[in-house]
Amino acid sequence: MANKQFDNHLGIVGWLGGGRWGVERYLYILHRLTGLGLLLFLLMHIFASSVRMYGPESWGVAMAILKNPVFKLGEFCVFVIFAFHALNGIRLIFIELGLAVGRAEEPVYPYKSSLNNQRPLMVVAMVLVAILIVAGGYNTFFGSH
Amino acid sequence: MKETAYWTWFIIAGIVILVIAGLHMVVMHLPMFGVFNPESGAVTDWGNVAFRSQNQFLAFTYIILLGAVLYHGFYGLRTIVFELGPKKSFQDGFTVILWIVGLVLFGIGTYAAIAAKALETAL
Numbered sequence: 001m002a003n004k005q006f007d008n009h010l011g012i013v014g015w016l017g018g019g020r021w022g023v024e025r026y027l028y029i030l031h032r033l034t035g036l037g038l039l040l041f042l043l044m045h046i047f048a049s050s051v052r053m054y055g056p057e058s059w060g061v062a063m064a065i066l067k068n069p070v071f072k073l074g075e076f077c078v079f080v081i082f083a084f085h086a087l088n089g090i091r092l093i094f095i096e097l098g099l100a101v102g103r104a105e106e107p108v109y110p111y112k113s114s115l116n117n118q119r120p121l122m123v124v125a126m127v128l129v130a131i132l133i134v135a136g137g138y139n140t141f142f143g144s145h
Numbered sequence: 146m147k148e149t150a151y152w153t154w155f156i157i158a159g160i161v162i163l164v165i166a167g168l169h170m171v172v173m174h175l176p177m178f179g180v181f182n183p184e185s186g187a188v189t190d191w192g193n194v195a196f197r198s199q200n201q202f203l204a205f206t207y208i209i210l211l212g213a214v215l216y217h218g219f220y221g222l223r224t225i226v227f228e229l230g231p232k233k234s235f236q237d238g239f240t241v242i243l244w245i246v247g248l249v250l251f252g253i254g255t256y257a258a259i260a261a262k263a264l265e266t267a268l
């Protein structure tokens with residue numbers, strides 16, 4: 001679906017390259033992919049959890065299927081993408097509201113990039129993601145439930 | 146103007162998801178905070194599932210979460226598809242389809258929450 005209106009339009013191929021925009025540009029792709037992944041999971045989750053309205057027998061059958069280790073791994077993957085999307089989403093909301101991007105300045109050469117001001121927020125967000133992933137992994141694979 | 150309003154709701158939905166899905170994670174994965182899981186077994190054991198289904202507060206917050214997540218997810222999908230540059234007629238049709246699919250899924254999830262609450266076996 002190339003857009004003829006804009007000759008710099010790269011379509012999906014354009015998702016892959018970060019150019020000179022740095023790590024935030026790759027986080028944008030990850031945000032997109034994790035968003036789509038969460039949407040796919042949500043659709044399955046609505047149907048799987050709705051089974052409870054048919055009572056305990058049907059629920060038992062559904063749970064027996066979900067006991068499979070493949071689903072346990074899947075559950076962890078959903079947690080990982082959720083943790084990333086949630087914290088990166090908060091970071092994006094901060095930035096879109098103009099928070100943590102530094103003060104506006106006169107564009108005097110050599111120009112400064114606002115990305116340098118934003119970077120600490122990105123680092124904090126990603127450290128929190130890493131902590132959540134470790135805690136969630138421990139809970140999923142070694143937790144008591 | 147309409148697009149700005151759509152976008153603002155999308156961001157508000159993101160924050161609502163953060164709060165309610167955060168609660169959902171605690172309820173489902175940290176059963177030591179066990180008010181919503183009175184039985185000693187797994188959180189997915191029928192006794193616990195039935196208890197949660199009967200709980201007015203959880204049923205209400207889950208319906209709000211369902212609405213927020215469907216709106217946020219489908220609006221996000223719409224942004225991605227629109228960014229690929231489809232024609233205006235496609236954009237309009239796609240928006241209508243997303244509204245219909247979203248509302249149907251919201252109906253299914255809400256019906257399930259209400260039907261599960263009404264189940265006699267749950268009591």
Ligand code: HEM
Nearest residue numbers: 032035036038039086089090092159162163218221222224
């Ligand atoms: C945990 C709470 C969540 C927060 C705080 C959040 C936040 C955000 C934000 C701020 C954006 C916009 C990014 C931008 O402006 O470029 C976004 C995009 C998106 N989100 Fe979420 N989100 C959350 C959960 C979810 C869930 C559960 C789903 C799936 C149902 C989802 C699906 C998407 C999609 C598909 C996009 C579009 C990505 C794009 O335009 O590239 N999000 N999210």
